[in-house]
Amino acid sequence: MNMATLFPDGWTQFLAGGLIMGTGVSLLFVMAGIIGGMSSVFTTTLSYVTRAPHFQQQKFVNARSWRLVLAAGLIAGAFAWRIWAAPADGIVTTVPWWRLLAGGVCIGYGARRAGGCTSGHGICGLASLQLPSLIAVLTFLATAMLIAQVAARMLAR
Amino acid sequence: MNAIRLASVFVGGALFGFGLALSTMVQPEVILAFLQWNNFGLLLVLGGAAGVTLLTYRFAPRLLARPLAGGQFNTHVSVMSRDTVIGAAIFGIGWGLSGVCPGPAVASIGVGNWPVLWAMAGMFAGAWIHGSLAKAE
Numbered sequence: 001m002n003m004a005t006l007f008p009d010g011w012t013q014f015l016a017g018g019l020i021m022g023t024g025v026s027l028l029f030v031m032a033g034i035i036g037g038m039s040s041v042f043t044t045t046l047s048y049v050t051r052a053p054h055f056q057q058q059k060f061v062n063a064r065s066w067r068l069v070l071a072a073g074l075i076a077g078a079f080a081w082r083i084w085a086a087p088a089d090g091i092v093t094t095v096p097w098w099r100l101l102a103g104g105v106c107i108g109y110g111a112r113r114a115g116g117c118t119s120g121h122g123i124c125g126l127a128s129l130q131l132p133s134l135i136a137v138l139t140f141l142a143t144a145m146l147i148a149q150v151a152a153r154m155l156a157r
Numbered sequence: 158m159n160a161i162r163l164a165s166v167f168v169g170g171a172l173f174g175f176g177l178a179l180s181t182m183v184q185p186e187v188i189l190a191f192l193q194w195n196n197f198g199l200l201l202v203l204g205g206a207a208g209v210t211l212l213t214y215r216f217a218p219r220l221l222a223r224p225l226a227g228g229q230f231n232t233h234v235s236v237m238s239r240d241t242v243i244g245a246a247i248f249g250i251g252w253g254l255s256g257v258c259p260g261p262a263v264a265s266i267g268v269g270n271w272p273v274l275w276a277m278a279g280m281f282a283g284a285w286i287h288g289s290l291a292k293a294e
Binding site for chain 1: 186255281
């Protein structure tokens, strides 16, 4: 094991990106007191269009506007990177649409049932030293690695 | 929420989205390479982000009485339950299948990685299924 094996595309972009992400999450907390990941935005945004009681809980209705602003911020920040540094031919994934769609359904259901995703449990939960978040992270890392490796062997993309 | 808080949320989100794009987390191929143990960069992203955030969560409430733009400091409370474990396991299945998760899915719109909208549509559908089956607390 050496650096080229662990990080075949280099490592500085990962660490720099992670530190900038941490700065963004820190800003949310220092300025507004907010702790939270991204998966809640799906539930809070659905509260605009469905009357089902789960979506109409005060905690979701009260957060739905600022969570959309947060999502808009993510899009704007990613767009700034695109202007600054994206390769000329752009970034377009070759993962097939049905893997994205089916995966997305599992992600939306699972993240809401688990109360968080890679940002909520992974960044905010670990940074709060929450044991349930650590267990959630280890669980989704395990199933994700299993599925990704099985899929890579069984499916010709 | 007042205008200064909303502006802070936008700027914080923008830093988050910029970091996701810079660290190539908006490319499902990079996530899948990590999950197949071919590139461990994701651990640096997660470690870097969680490390900075840990320091902030620790020290900001000691140095400041309240957030600079008003309100109060929230705390993160994760619940240990069957739902947390089962939900995380299902989340992982989706993550391993697609190489996408909620933050990068949203940021992908900004970088123009349009096929990821399939995953975004799936996430809305999955959250809708969850909320329709769940009881309101």
